Amino acid sequence: MNAPMAHPMLHAWPVTSADALPLALWTAAEIEAATGGIASHDFQASGVEMDSRDVKSGDVFIALKGEAMDGHRFIPQAFEKGAVAAIVDRPVDFPHVLVKDTTEALHALAHAARDRAIEAVRIGITGSVGKTGMKEAIFACLDRASRGAAHRSVRSYNNHVGVPLSLARMPARAKFGVFEMGMNHAGEIAPLSAHARPHVALITTIAPAHIENLGSLEAIADEKSQIFTGLVPGGVAIIPADSEWAGRMIGHARACGAQVVTFGRAANADVRLLDAIPAAGGGSLVTADLGDRRICYTIAEPGEHWIVNSLGVMAAVRAAGGDLASAGLALAEMGGLKGRGARHTIPAAGGTALLIDESYNANPASMRATLKALAQTPAVRRLAVLGSMKELGDFADAFHRQLAEPIAEAGLAHAILVGPEMAALAEELGKGAGGSLGKALTFAHCEGPAEAIAALAAFGLANGDAVLVKGSNSVGLGRLVSHLTDNARA
Structure with missing residues (x-):
């Protein structure tokens, strides 16, 4: 990749070399x-x-x-x-x-940290799916380029307490700050953006997460777009071009006076996917068009969703004035996060199996994307432990039933469904008994993690298997992951 050039749609922010950050925060x-x-x-x-x-x-x-x-x-x-x-x-x-x-003191400390870090370019990230993963990817890209002078919110500190706390932790001499912003109800994003005052605001995607509280995808798009209200004057709004609600989000961004940059597969995207082919280790080699240039880079994360995610990452890095060459190297080295795609080799009958840990979160869009990634994972057999998707309200049964299609496409040998909301999917899968789905798939419906551990033991893991564990965090499938990885270390 070549050194970054000016882009008519992207704001370039100056980046200076980083000195060692002071010990005293x-x-x-x-x-x-x-x-x-x-x-x-x-x-x-x-x-x-x-x-x-x-x-x-x-x-x-x-x-x-x-x-x-x-x-x-x-x-x-x-x-x-x-x-x-x-x-x-x-x-x-x-x-x-x-x-x-003390709460007001935390806010005051956050604002003081934000204002004293005069060289720091702040990036805010929200969206229904992929916030934490893309936050970590953007951080890795900028931290590499600035030689350790980037800062970000840790874990999923993305609410009314987590965002101010993450700001309060930002060193005065930081060059970049990357902050995740989440919500459960309307009216929660704008105050978070007002705390961070980002130079760049990215929406990952719009999907039916928290639709129980928001009521519709349009309302979710409107609420996520409130991140643009906190942008500094002349700030950059980065929007997924492939979203059905792209036009709606662009309208919100322009109403806030933002420069708009889109990313995705769409022909009119400012950062557009040209090609993606499999790379060694399960990732992808991506070629993208940035308008004035083309770039080629490797991403270590598997799955088609990460191909598009990487375009948003590159758009954010460029808008923040980061180095695209360093970003490409960082994406090639980035591994999965605990509960969000981390991969483990665990003991299995006759050898080892692959464990894919997605136990921290789940919604209909991320379930489909992860099952699709599982289908593309080389394995003798594929298994999945799928926990309930929460906060779907009256839509819960329909969204759980709709997982039958991606499960069939993933070619699973066994599926373990965990939680009461999964009863609808169990009923849907049961209809396939005796048909093409029933012949290929054996499934069990369990109440909780303890029963899921027993069910997985009954199905058994063999050498060369791949098992996906995914569900909303409250289902507790992290216990199953810990059980499997603890046994691996024993």
Whole structure:
């Protein structure tokens, strides 16, 4: 890949070489200035944490108050884990900064971190599917180019607490910040975007995730498009051209004064797929047209959905002023995330089997995409443990039944369905008994993870098998993954 050039549709942001980021993320005086609080002691903090269980040595602990829990109760535990101070709304017998309201203090700290990182280009990401994976991919691309000066929200910290916390953790000398934004109900995206004030805002795709609360795909597209309301003046909106709702999202972006960039397979996409062929290891070799140039790169992640995802990643990297050559190298090296595509080799009768861990999340679009990727995975037999898809409301039965088609196309030998919502799919698969589907597929319907573990043991795994585990996180299929991987390490 060649060095990046100016693109008429993409805003180019200057990137300077990165120095080593400072050890001290916040000093007591800086927290005082940001929050209006009063520090009991002088201190330097290397991190910010809101969960006492996750505190690391050098962190400042924010004692947030929720509907059911008050973080002030866990201040001793935070200091046992190595906290240097706490942000509190009442005096405590530990080093602290006293503020009026700890949630407001978190917001103030987030805004101060955002505003002091004057060189950081901020990228906001939302969408029904692929937020975390694309966030990690964009981060990997920008972090490689900036030699470690990129920052991002960890895990799925994408809500009203996670986004401010992720901002508060951004070092002052960061060159890039990548922030994931999620929602369950209408009205949740705009405040998150207002916190982050992104220079680049990307929507991954629109699918029926959380349709129980939003009511329609149009409403989901409208809510996701609220990410554009927080864009800085002249910011870039990156939109999936292949979406049925692309025009609707483009309208929202233009109403916010954004530059619009589209990506996908569509002939009119600004970042357009030209070709994709299988690459060694299950990934793809992708050729894309960026309007003024063509680029070719390899992605390690398997599946057709990651081919299109990579186009959105490249669009975001270019809009942020990142280096496309470094991005290509990063995509070629990127592996799957825990619960979101991580692959494990596990013991099986006569040898080993492949375990694909997609246990963290599921909706109709991601289920179809992952089953399609499984169908393209070389294996002696293919098995799937599929958990219920949550938050589909009155649409739940229909969306679960519709999985019968991609299951048939995946050529599964065995399927284990987990959770009450999967009863509709079990009924649909049962109709195929004696037909082409019934001859090829044996399935079981289980109540929960423990029963699924027993069912998988009954079906058995043999050398060369591939087993997919996917479901909404609340189903608890991570327990099955842990069971299989723990046995692999035993």
